[in-house]
Amino acid sequence: MKADYFLSRIPGLVQEFAGTRVLVLGDSMLDQYTRGVVPRMSPEAPVPVFHTTTVSHVLGGAANVAHNVSTLGAETRLVTLVGNDAAFGNLSSLLDSAGIGRSSLFVDTDRPTTLKNRIVDDRGQQLMRFDYESTAPLSDILERQIIDSLSENIAWSDVIIFSDYAKGFFTQRIVSETIAIARSLGKLVVADIKPANKALFAGVDLITPNRREAQEMTGIDDVAHAAQSLADVFSSSVCITCGADGMVLYDGSGAVTHIPATHSDPVDVTGAGDTVVAVIALALQKGCSLSESAQLANIAGGLVVRKSGTATLSPAEFG
Numbered sequence: 001m002k003a004d005y006f007l008s009r010i011p012g013l014v015q016e017f018a019g020t021r022v023l024v025l026g027d028s029m030l031d032q033y034t035r036g037v038v039p040r041m042s043p044e045a046p047v048p049v050f051h052t053t054t055v056s057h058v059l060g061g062a063a064n065v066a067h068n069v070s071t072l073g074a075e076t077r078l079v080t081l082v083g084n085d086a087a088f089g090n091l092s093s094l095l096d097s098a099g100i101g102r103s104s105l106f107v108d109t110d111r112p113t114t115l116k117n118r119i120v121d122d123r124g125q126q127l128m129r130f131d132y133e134s135t136a137p138l139s140d141i142l143e144r145q146i147i148d149s150l151s152e153n154i155a156w157s158d159v160i161i162f163s164d165y166a167k168g169f170f171t172q173r174i175v176s177e178t179i180a181i182a183r184s185l186g187k188l189v190v191a192d193i194k195p196a197n198k199a200l201f202a203g204v205d206l207i208t209p210n211r212r213e214a215q216e217m218t219g220i221d222d223v224a225h226a227a228q229s230l231a232d233v234f235s236s237s238v239c240i241t242c243g244a245d246g247m248v249l250y251d252g253s254g255a256v257t258h259i260p261a262t263h264s265d266p267v268d269v270t271g272a273g274d275t276v277v278a279v280i281a282l283a284l285q286k287g288c289s290l291s292e293s294a295q296l297a298n299i300a301g302g303l304v305v306r307k308s309g310t311a312t313l314s315p316a317e318f319g
Contacts, residue, residue: 010296014315017282018073023153025178026062026163026170028080029114029133030087030094031270031310033058037122050119050127057090058310059098060116062163064271065192066100068278069161071312077101077153079146081138081169087113104149106142110134114167124308135168147177154181159285161277162191162201175200188285191236192277198233206237206284208277214240223248224256239294241276243269247298251290259291259298266305275304275313 036052059067062080069076078100082088084107091113095102111134119128138146154160160182164170182189191204195216201207207230211223217233220226227238227250237251246261266272279300283293299318304311 010299011315011319013283013286013288013296014072014318016286017315020074020282020285021156021158022066022069022074022076022278022281022285023079023157023160024062024066024069024076024163025079025160025174026065027114027165027167028063028078028082028091029060029116029165029167030091031058031060031064032056032115032117033120033309034117035120035122038127048127050121053122057094059091059094060271060310061114061165061167061274062169063091063095063100064274064310064312065161065163065278066095067098068275068312069282070098070100071314072278072282073315074282075101077104077156079104079106079149079153081106081108081111081142081167083107083111083113084109085113087115087132104146104153106146108139108142110139111136111168114165118309133167135166137168138171138174143171143173146174150174150177150181154178154185154187157187159188159190159281161281162189162193162204163274163277164191164193164197164201166194166196170197170200172200179203188281190277190281190284192273202234202236204234204236206239206280206290207234208239208241208273208280210273211240211242211245214238224250224258227256237290239276239280239290239297241273241301247294249290249294257291257294259294262299262302268308268311269305271310272301272305275311276301 038048066078115132117130189204214226218226218229240248247259249257276297280297
């Protein structure tokens, strides 16, 4: 009965996201989709000839998290790192169109804006992906500029999301300063992290790795035991996304909760984790329990994987 009551509240709850202020920090990228047809094989080598028909761009990585927050009606600011290049121009235009605050986009002239170019045929099949990126650590100057921007941005926000794609944005000082300021102001911090940076994020309120990442961070194949181990390491609650197997939660109480998936036969899982972390952070900020928040994020993940490419959701899609 309690679960049914929560499900009945979901449309109204999602409407309440409007006006919530979300600060997203992390590795942004531009997702490019180069679509076309393969009419023949090349006479030069045993490879297909690809004829491009359209090229489109969408926000990816931390920018996609911010976009998901925005399309659900909340306000968002993005603190991120870009290069001084054409991809930055495209990403900036998309942020403007989405109404995402970009006053804290920091330009590193020594690196490209991260770009993932997916080559997709007329059947919707991804043939290849070309990545343009640098994972070099931040310079001391850029690190200081980012840290100097934190106090005002965190004070503005209701909840903070770390979106880590291990592309060089996060340093121990940036994470520690953010958590310290957030703690002093009573702000919630949710982190979607990559195993390569796991040492940085102890002390956040919630981490949201996928099953492969959780196994890599712990060396434990059993998801429930991995969740318990991660909770001990990070001193946080844990939500592990498991694709077709749903989610596994551990909140430190000793109980492991499994939430079944709401989808089957996904069209495209690209960016689904961005949707999940955006929704779970918004729901927690609205006072939902971890289980309720994860249940709502699970529904959101099930909706977004039915779309092609990196995608977002609107409140109306929740019923």
